[in-house]
Amino acid sequence: MDSTPTPAVASPEIGLTPAEVGRLRADFPLLTQTPGLVYLDSGATSQKPRCVFEAEQHYYERANAAVHRGAHSLAVEATDQYEAARTAVARFIGADDDELVWTSNATEALNLVAYSCSNASAGRGDEAAERFRLGPGDEIVVTELEHHANLIPWQELAYRTGATLAYIPVAADGSLELDRLDDVVTERTRILAFTHVSNVLGTITDVAAFVARAKAVGALTVLDGCQSVPHLPVDVKALDVDFMAFSGHKMLGPTGIGALYGRRELLNAMPPFLTGGSMITTVTMERAEFLPSPNRFEAGTQRIAQTIGLAAAVGYLDEVGMDRVAAWEEHLGARMAAGLTEIDGVRLIGPGSVERIGTATFAVDGVHPHDVGQFLDSRGVAVRVGHHCAQPLHRALGVTATTRASTYLYNTEDDVDALLSAVADVRGFFGVTS
Amino acid sequence: MSGLEQLYQQIILDHAKRRVGEPLAEPEAGHPAGESHQHNPICGDEIRLRVELDGTTDASTIERVSWEGNGCSISMAAASVLSEMAAGTTRGELLELIDEFREMMRSRGTAEPDEERLGDGAAFAGVSKFPARVKCAMLSWVAAENALLDAAKA
Known part of the structure; x- marks a missing residue:
């Protein structure tokens, strides 16, 4: 019943170890009870650890x-x-x-x-x-x-x-x-x-x-x-x-x-x-x-x-420590950005050399973000598509909508890899080759 | 068929690329025409659609449906299918087709579409199982309905 995270040895560069993240995930009933879910929409709303709704109850x-x-x-x-x-x-x-x-x-x-x-x-x-x-x-x-x-x-x-x-x-x-x-x-x-x-x-x-x-x-x-x-x-x-x-x-x-x-x-x-x-x-x-x-x-x-x-x-x-949360998400964000950049026809949106949290927003050439999001959903990957309540920014970027993947402390490297592998298949599914 | 393949049937993916009816065309002199602009604020999809007829009664023939817009493959394919089907029908027939299409889209996957009547439009039956995408499919059809009303005013 106790969902207080277990302190473990810190890993200074990436904040948390994959094993620690695995233990943290056990505190999030929605994540453990939804097989195949790769939740990368924490920028919209986060999942909740058991201790939060137990406190309310x-x-x-x-x-x-x-x-x-x-x-x-x-x-x-x-x-x-x-x-x-x-x-x-x-x-x-x-x-x-x-x-x-x-x-x-x-x-x-x-x-x-x-x-x-x-x-x-x-x-x-x-x-x-x-x-x-x-x-x-x-x-x-x-x-x-x-x-x-x-x-x-x-x-x-x-x-x-x-x-x-x-x-x-x-x-x-x-x-x-x-x-x-x-x-x-x-x-x-x-x-x-x-x-x-x-x-x-x-x-x-x-x-x-x-x-x-x-x-x-x-x-x-x-x-x-x-x-x-x-x-x-x-x-x-x-x-x-x-x-x-x-x-x-x-x-x-x-x-x-x-x-x-x-x-x-x-x-x-x-x-x-x-x-x-x-x-x-x-x-x-x-x-x-x-x-x-x-x-x-x-x-x-x-x-x-x-x-x-x-x-x-x-x-x-x-208890986890915000420094470690930030370092882990920076690690995941860098992995997403590097992986997305390598996929043909995928363009990462935003400035290259600026500090950022674990968020990657991208465009898939020839495929509308809604179709990207629908395809990713069929592979269990939950992301946000649309203008993300920021129409003026999208207008300035010259797009009407984008696809956004956003992490939190409970995301794993495997989550990022599942996203990358699904994104790599998007253009093929929609028959976009050029 | 998986859920994803029901949603994105090949007919839909093909129409999303062919985009029949694009771009927006100027009506011929003397032809009544009506126009409608529809926008889905949730995703930013939008379409401007024009209907050109040879008269102003329900028996008048639709000469051409043309449009410009941008959006997901479902919304673009729906506009393409509509444009292909509408040309040559009468105003009254198109209004009936729009009603049938809307009924199918509201069915949450239970409708058995009449393929003889709805043609390629029947491929959208699978979309009706995805409530978040119904509006994508309806955008151009609602635009056509409004454009017909607009033409009647002209």
Whole structure:
């Protein structure tokens, strides 16, 4: 029943040994119970170790009650577990407890910042909320490789406030044009929102360059950590960003839970997004006073079991060690990239010499990605096809869709080889020879 | 036949390459024509399809179906099959064929298609077992239906 991973001798170059990965896999019931499955779609959602749903079940069986309300001992126990989960996840990213706000997912976390800015712009909040007020003449800057979740909330914020949206473009190979930072991010820029790791290409952004430029012009930084927090050691204080959003379900946790990190002084100055119960101090028929962060942003009954499941997930990742997870995935990613490059008619998409996580996105000449994905599925290989919620990036790359294989700590070298062998047969099946 | 071979029957793979009806053609002067653009936001597949007739009644003959677009082999083959079958039928007949095709695609693999009527279109019966791909097959057929309505307005 115990699904805590067994510590073993570290292998510094590749992080984990194949034997260790074999033992880790035993903790993932879906992987062991689905014969022939080669799951290479963890960029979309990860599989979950048994300890995650056992933690949720344990909570429902032993401690279920409403948190932060009620005087009975069960409510106290539930509140303790809920807050302990916050502490665990905050520590995992190097944040303090009151700097981690629970949300449903990263999309909600990004919308929380955008709508709080909107509310500040409409006059809510005191003088300290000035930093969040936007209007005509102000600019919000994103990048061309963003997931729609880190683009559309800013487009909408621009519409609501009269601010302008600008972006750092990508070059033809999908790399960010960092030499444009200085002319795109200017004194007019109030918010700089960008991804830590591209969900399409797996490439790692030079966060320090973005943060340095944002600080030079006094802009707030919002980092999309969806693809970095699950796969790399992430310390928000070392990254020195103002906000970071991430999702639980991509990092071994349950669906329905994500989080927003924010600097304490910013969260406490920001007017709330969702309002209602549990986020107030005094309420009259005319007005309300709000609690400080994080409760300020957690209106209504929260996703208690999911937070406890996510805490179990970060416990599992900590036990393995994020350095080793990252090294193993880098190893798998390099094996995928090298293997795909060798297959006739297969083109790896993205810049060649950039650091990336275990993600390989590719095109098979003459075969549409949907057909590639369908063929791979018939061989048990699960990958993602389509625009991966990044239409502007695909347009910049000159394609409408791509095929993406993405790893996690439970993937083996055999998984990568199964992918490569299936991809090698795609063109033959569809009768493409030239 | 394996599931994959039911989905990708040889007729479908052939049509995906032949792409009958491509590219988009200018209608002859005096011929009523209608057009429709369809887009599948899930995968980005899209098609612009034009229907050219010799009149505006249900008895009018379809002179030509032409299109431009890009997408997976299922969507491209469906557009090709449609273009080949539609030419020479009447407006009323094509609308009936579209209904039959749609019914087959919604059958989740249970329909026994009438090959005499649906011709190469019957090869798509296997696609109906793959709910994620039904929309690929329907894209051009929905475009044709809308183009016929558009032509009636002209």
